[in-house]
Amino acid sequence: MSGPATAAAADYDVLVIGAGINGAGIARDAALRGLRTCIIDQDDAGAGTSRWSSRLIHGGLRYLEHGELGLVHESLRERELLLRQAPHLVRPLPLLIPVYAGSNRSLATVDFGLWVYDLLSLGRSLPGHRRLSREEAIREVPGLRIDSLEGAATYFDAQVTFPERLVIELLVAARESGAVVRTRTRVTGLLADGGRVRGATVESPDGRRETLTATVVVNAAGPWVDRVIAGGAPAGGRLLGPTKGTHIVVRRFAGFAGQAMYAEASSDGRPFFIIPWNGLVLIGTTDTRFEGDPATARATEAEVAYLLEATRGVFPRTAPERRHVLYAYAGVRPLPRQGLRETAAITRRHHVRQHASLRGLYNVVGGKLTTFRSLAEEAVDQVVARLGRRGARCATAAAALPGGGATPLDVETELQRFPALSALTRRHLADTYGTRAERVAALVLAEPALAEPVCAWSHAIGAEVVYAFQEEFAGSLADVLFRRCMAGLGPDLGRAASERAAGIGARFLGWDADRVRAEHAAWAAEAALFSTVAESARL
Ligand SMILES: Cc1cc2nc3c(=O)[nH]c(=O)nc-3n(C[C@H](O)[C@H](O)[C@H](O)COP(=O)(O)OP(=O)(O)OC[C@H]3O[C@@H](n4cnc5c(N)ncnc54)[C@H](O)[C@@H]3O)c2cc1C
Incomplete structure (x- = not known):
């Protein structure tokens, strides 16, 4: 000190x-x-x-089991506020819980838990839960494992695709x-x-x-x-008593039907998510003690194998295999120090x-x-x-975020004023920036070349590169791709986009050849965070 x-x-x-x-x-x-x-x-x-999470804005159904009613209630209230304050970033997400003979939680237990969840959500905008028969569940999710399936339940939470x-x-x-x-x-x-x-x-x-x-x-x-x-x-x-959690990302696979699932892993009964996300599927998570530097946390091959095995337990015929994993990531939960408790109970x-x-x-x-x-x-x-400024009262419960204040659909309609933008880019801009999308689009009026897409997956355009540096604190190409226009979370981690975005940097931000090379190297270093390490893991 x-x-x-x-x-x-x-x-x-x-x-x-x-x-x-x-x-x-x-x-x-x-x-x-x-x-x-x-x-x-x-x-x-x-x-x-914040970016290594499951990307859910949720009440935390599992916390009910640990008697944390206050936390669930607080989370459900915040979920509702976020759905209103940031409708472009936070969207309702229906989830399905399949229940099998021998599951840790019986259909009656799941039903009761969701009934309490609904009760704690009273007055909120999302629909309540529904109990499904075995046949109804199979109809909703055709690839579901059917042997010993007893039924299912659906309920609502929310997803922030890009925290x-x-x-x-x-x-x-x-x-x-x-x-x-x-x-x-x-x-x-x-x-x-x-x-x-x-x-x-x-x-x-x-x-x-x-x-x-x-x-x-x-x-x-x-x-x-x-x-x-x-x-x-x-x-x-x-x-702190931190724990590490790993996710994998795969393409949509047959039988999944785009329905988010909250299921028990067959090997150890831990609940995990299979979630439609960013046009892909996000599967996670693990939960193991982690004492190292959080910056060094990486997904391990053993964790990837565990998540694939868990997915196979739900989709036995169509689950992805190792070669289908596009990328993986791991993050460290900053949990309070609570002795040697089981990690899920912290x-x-x-x-x-x-x-x-x-x-x-x-x-x-x-x-x-x-x-x-x-x-x-x-x-x-x-x-x-x-x-000594107690009079300064909190104003955030009533304040929309800068991109809030209109639905993404309304923003998309407004963007029709910019004919140089494709319909897919208009949607991307509305979903990514909300009402601020018009400011991004306005750059195109002055510089038509900025309307060119830099990413075929996300439909991000050159204007976003300039906007990220001018208005959103970006300092590097990696910042732009991984945390501004979000082209970096597509199947190729923004590899193709990085070429085009660097071209925008050279043309509009004055980058010389050395800078372009350095920016590529920094993008590659960051993309490497999404690969796995071979070390075995205790799950
Ligand atoms: C696997 C996993 C899944 C999760 N899923 C969900 C979920 O679905 N829903 C949910 O609500 N929550 C989820 N969480 C929890 C949630 O993601 C975290 O609790 C939350 O993101 C923590 O945010 P933070 O701002 O406290 O920490 P961080 O996002 O880590 O921010 C801390 C910042 O401090 C900076 N910093 C550190 N040291 C210094 C220094 N010396 N000088 C300057 N800056 C410094 C770091 O660079 C970092 O940017 C999940 C967490 C994990 C790990």
Whole structure:
């Protein structure tokens, strides 16, 4: 920990460390309340756990089994808010639970659980659950394993296809309210003086170090929370007991019928998801203890085999095989430290607490994508209390995200004013940027060449490359492909798009040949995160 920072007045009221979903949500909330806010991330925004998730905005049916009714209720409320505030990013998702003789949960148990789920969802917009006979279930999902199938149930949750975009929009909202957003700036230590936090020392990629002073610091570094503290605060014991989760992505396969499934893995009875996603199928997840650097978490071959085997248990005739796996990814859940509990039993509830021995430092532990807004409200309530600004009330429950405020269909209709854009690109822009899509499209009026598609899968266009750099904090081609226009999550991880997008960089952003080469190399390094390592895994 460094010594006192001497500035008379701090640079910021609040410094938020970590621009994942939680940090971005906190920065938006703080800025909306009029606090002088700065948010920094060592990497690009949304490059941590938030993108390695199952991408569901859900009440967490499984948490009911662990008696976490409060968490389920909170999540269902937040799900409803997100469906309204970000209709372009968060959509309803019907799921089907098949029940077999010998399943851990009988049809009656599933039915009862979903009845409670419906009860906790009362007043919300999504339909309630339905119980299906064996025949009805087979009709819905033709490839389903039928031996010993007793029936099924369907229920609704929601999906955020790209949490990466949700993070960016939260940061855009924060900036619109005056927050400073800095990516690729790493906190190397916390500043303290007389038991109070005073800010942080940070380092830019070129090695430049500087001091940012703030009255309050919120450590929202996700699975890195303990590492940030270790770089500054006096010891107080570790806060996290992280676990790793892996997903695989395959093309749609026969018999799947595009119906999201929530099933039990045949080998160990753990529940897992098979979800239609981004025109592909997302299958996950695993849940194993992980103590290493979160940046090094990779999917292992054993985990991929486990997920394929689990899928085969549901679709015995048509399940994908190893050669069908397009890519895999792994992330680390920043769960609270809870001894040697079974990983599934570790609470998914979050908490925001002032550090044991450093006043003004607040650590965020746990949390889900789903509950980022309520977590942020809780965090900023504590911040304003600390700052003596209790009158600054939370405004996020009523505020649409920057791209919200109209349905994607309405946005798509508006975009017909831009005849240079294909119908598929209009849909892509509406789904990706919501009402902000018109600003992307407007670039095409000035530069018709920017209407050219850069990606045949996503239908992203050149204008998005320029827009990402100008308006959405992008600093590299990889940022654009993996976390802005989302061409990077297609079957080829944006390989083809990277060529064309680099051409846009050369033509419109002044990249020379060296820069183009460096951007390609950085894209390839990031694409490698989606490959597997051979090491065996304990599941
Ligand atoms: C496999 C898996 C599946 C999941 N599925 C779901 C789901 O379907 N639905 C759901 O609601 N939740 C889900 N979750 C949980 C959810 O994804 C996470 O709880 C949430 O994304 C955590 O967000 P965060 O902002 O706290 O952390 P992160 O997204 O990891 O953000 C932390 C940020 O801090 C930055 N940082 C770290 N150290 C420093 C430093 N020294 N200086 C500057 N910046 C730093 C990192 O670069 C990172 O960007 C899942 C999680 C996993 C792992």
